[in-house]
Amino acid sequence: MSRPAPAATRPLVELAGVSKRFATPAPLAARLLAAIGRAGADHALHAVEAVSLTVARGEALGLVGESGCGKSTLGRIAAGIATPSRGRALVDGSPVRAGERKLTTRVQMIFQDPYASLDPRMRVGDALAEGPVAHGLTRAREARAYVAAWLARVGLDPAFADRFPHQFSGGQRQRVAIARALAMRPDILVCDEPVASLDVSIQAQIVNLFLALRRELDLTLLFISHDLGVVRHLCDRVAIMYLGRIVEIGPVAEIYAAPRHPYTRALLASVPRLVIKDGPRAGFQPIRGELPSPFERPPGCPYETRCPLAVARCRAERPALRPIGPVLAACHLAEGGPGGGPAP
Amino acid sequence: MTADVALAVADLRTHFFTRAGVVKAVDGVSFTLRGGEVLGLVGESGSGKSITGFSILGLVDDPGRIVGGSIRYRGRELVGLRAAELRAVRGREIAMVFQDPMMTLNPMLAIGRQMDLALAAHGGRPAAARRARSVEILGRLGIPEPARRLAAYPHELSGGMRQRVAIACALLNRPSVIIADEPTTALDVSIQAQILREMTDLVRDTGVAMIWISHDLAVVSSVAQRVAVMYAGRIVEDGPVTAVLRGPRHPYTRGLLDSLPAQGRPGEPLAQIPGTTPSLLTRPAGCPFHPRCGRATEPCRTAEPERRADGEHGFRCHNPLPEAAP
Numbered sequence: 001m002s003r004p005a006p007a008a009t010r011p012l013v014e015l016a017g018v019s020k021r022f023a024t025p026a027p028l029a030a031r032l033l034a035a036i037g038r039a040g041a042d043h044a045l046h047a048v049e050a051v052s053l054t055v056a057r058g059e060a061l062g063l064v065g066e067s068g069c070g071k072s073t074l075g076r077i078a079a080g081i082a083t084p085s086r087g088r089a090l091v092d093g094s095p096v097r098a099g100e101r102k103l104t105t106r107v108q109m110i111f112q113d114p115y116a117s118l119d120p121r122m123r124v125g126d127a128l129a130e131g132p133v134a135h136g137l138t139r140a141r142e143a144r145a146y147v148a149a150w151l152a153r154v155g156l157d158p159a160f161a162d163r164f165p166h167q168f169s170g171g172q173r174q175r176v177a178i179a180r181a182l183a184m185r186p187d188i189l190v191c192d193e194p195v196a197s198l199d200v201s202i203q204a205q206i207v208n209l210f211l212a213l214r215r216e217l218d219l220t221l222l223f224i225s226h227d228l229g230v231v232r233h234l235c236d237r238v239a240i241m242y243l244g245r246i247v248e249i250g251p252v253a254e255i256y257a258a259p260r261h262p263y264t265r266a267l268l269a270s271v272p273r274l275v276i277k278d279g280p281r282a283g284f285q286p287i288r289g290e291l292p293s294p295f296e297r298p299p300g301c302p303y304e305t306r307c308p309l310a311v312a313r314c315r316a317e318r319p320a321l322r323p324i325g326p327v328l329a330a331c332h333l334a335e336g337g338p339g340g341g342p343a344p
Numbered sequence: 345m346t347a348d349v350a351l352a353v354a355d356l357r358t359h360f361f362t363r364a365g366v367v368k369a370v371d372g373v374s375f376t377l378r379g380g381e382v383l384g385l386v387g388e389s390g391s392g393k394s395i396t397g398f399s400i401l402g403l404v405d406d407p408g409r410i411v412g413g414s415i416r417y418r419g420r421e422l423v424g425l426r427a428a429e430l431r432a433v434r435g436r437e438i439a440m441v442f443q444d445p446m447m448t449l450n451p452m453l454a455i456g457r458q459m460d461l462a463l464a465a466h467g468g469r470p471a472a473a474r475r476a477r478s479v480e481i482l483g484r485l486g487i488p489e490p491a492r493r494l495a496a497y498p499h500e501l502s503g504g505m506r507q508r509v510a511i512a513c514a515l516l517n518r519p520s521v522i523i524a525d526e527p528t529t530a531l532d533v534s535i536q537a538q539i540l541r542e543m544t545d546l547v548r549d550t551g552v553a554m555i556w557i558s559h560d561l562a563v564v565s566s567v568a569q570r571v572a573v574m575y576a577g578r579i580v581e582d583g584p585v586t587a588v589l590r591g592p593r594h595p596y597t598r599g600l601l602d603s604l605p606a607q608g609r610p611g612e613p614l615a616q617i618p619g620t621t622p623s624l625l626t627r628p629a630g631c632p633f634h635p636r637c638g639r640a641t642e643p644c645r646t647a648e649p650e651r652r653a654d655g656e657h658g659f660r661c662h663n664p665l666p667e668a669a670p
Contacts, residue, residue: 226532272560
């Protein structure tokens with residue numbers, strides 16, 4: 001592994017060869033086979049497989065994929081709240097976690113369900129003050145003013161500090177969760193589907209809040225979402241994940257305009273669009289089939305089982321992530337040049 | 345009323361009598377659904393869109409009840425029917441698909457057994473015919489090896505497959521109306537796209553009429569011919585999808601459209617509707633949208649606007665947006 005780059009050019013977030021496996025009890029049949037010395041007893045769920053990526057200071061990287069693709073697990077590893085089975089997660093060149101201990105407050109996380117991430121029996125003012133006081137960012141007797149400033153910063157009335165989480169609407173509660181993360185003065189926010197459970201009109205308010213915070217606080221964002229529209233709006237680059245691996249990564253404008261990987265192309269085509277013309281509707285071509293089980297991953301390209309273009313090589317050999325024009329894509333068939341994806 | 349009206353809802357009121365007060369979840373909803381048509385019922389949480397669907401099927405439980413209005417299915421009044429009479433309609437004439445397929449599926453029954461019960465409840469077909477119908481409809485919804493799947497339990501299926509089975513259950517008795525409440529919201533986009541495709545094909549091939557309840561304007565625009573936008577228990581705008589989405593007259597509909605990320609320029613702030621949806625316990629006087637509306641004037645604060653219509657395009661607003669250029 002290379003030595004850390006000098007601070008000036010060093011990426012703020014670096015994930016190097018990160019994998020995460022969850023051991024689960026093997027099915028009885030597999031255990032019996034293993035007991036008589038047949039077949040492997042390996043029955044781990046491979047949530048993330050050999051992912052490497054960097055995020056520059058001030059950049060917003062979107063992490064996109066369907067349920068079970070590993071995007072949340074990767075986010076938790078970047079945020080230092082999960083330990084990778086293999087590989088390293090670094091912030092500014094230093095590990096974010098050692099063993100079971102998170103080492104830095106420079107990265108904070110925001111979750112999809114703010115109700116689940118706030119203690120229902122704790123006034124939000126106390127919940128917001130807890131971390132900053134413990135880490136010496138403010139003193140206990142000044143905590144009230146400190147908290148008030150952060151509540152105001154996310155567009156909430158500072159008087160709300162005395163309320164409990166259930167006294168807020170969904171959008172307000174997500175603002176509280178954002179204020180709590182920001183009160184730790186992080187450089188990096190890892191946001192896991194922060195607008196997915198909000199109504200459309202409220203979602204726009206929170207997206208706008210992220211846009212403003214990013215600019216004003218010079219935040220670096222790792223933004224996990226299944227909503228490709230929100231990611232396009234908020235992020236500079238996007239990584240598409242499939243079965244624990246990144247299949248394509250690059251600038252948002254490039255990938256949305258000319259996806260190189262067949263999965264990215266199919267995913268973009270699946271997003272319902274506002275149809276305001278008369279004539280035939282629902283004219284898209286859905287991706288066929290379903291996500292394979294993470295226990296039974298294909299040996300070749302992970303997308304091969306659903307890919308309309310798959311050839312023999314795709315079944316035999318796993319494609320590496322390689323530069324194709326301005327992006328990186330893991331597809332044997334993609335070629336360089338603008339719009340150089342395989343012919344549909 | 346013309347002959348091809350499958351469902352006519354007039355001034356429907358469904359209220360919930362809670363300790364905190366009367367929640368007027370649905371408060372004066374009127375619309376018609378024609379045979380073979382998909383009507384999109386759009387709104388945010390608490391707008392009353394799901395309760396409207398539940399009311400049609402008589403699925404509103406205590407402390408809620410229908411306190412007024414009428415629901416006519418092919419001319420026959422459903423409000424006030426006895427439970428047994430309603431059971432004969434529900435599942436046979438009008439069926440429902442829920443957001444969570446486990447609202448439909450019994451986790452203790454193999455799906456074939458459950459489908460058989462649903463068929464047997466509504467007619468004396470022989471067992472072999474019931475089985476054939478189950479296999480046929482599962483296959484129609486893109487379930488591979490449908491005959492083998494009959495033995496599967498719901499937990500053995502993926503989320504997308506479970507929703508397909510729930511839709512199959514709704515279709516079993518060839519209903520003429522399906523009420524689909526956010527049927528694809530919980531699914532991944534790739535599975536959503538598959539199910540949207542299958543359901544649009546079904547409507548085309550079978551002539552079933554459908555109410556598609558959703559918060560997602562893009563989904564509704566891709567499946568529905570007409571749309572009704574709900575806010576605080578009422579329909580505030582309705583009409584042909586193209587007309588309403590291309591030239592909304594109600595500021596709320598305009599606001600919903602503008603707040604979609606696809607409508608903005610990347611990196612620029614999205615247009616946002618200020619404030620939050622009102623509590624249905626303390627609905628604002630006058631137009632319920634006026635506290636959030638940039639066009640509100642004095643009448644909006646005092647008098648609730650009546651529905652006005654421009655051809656098929658109706659809206660409830662004192663200060664409607666100008667008609668879109670053709």
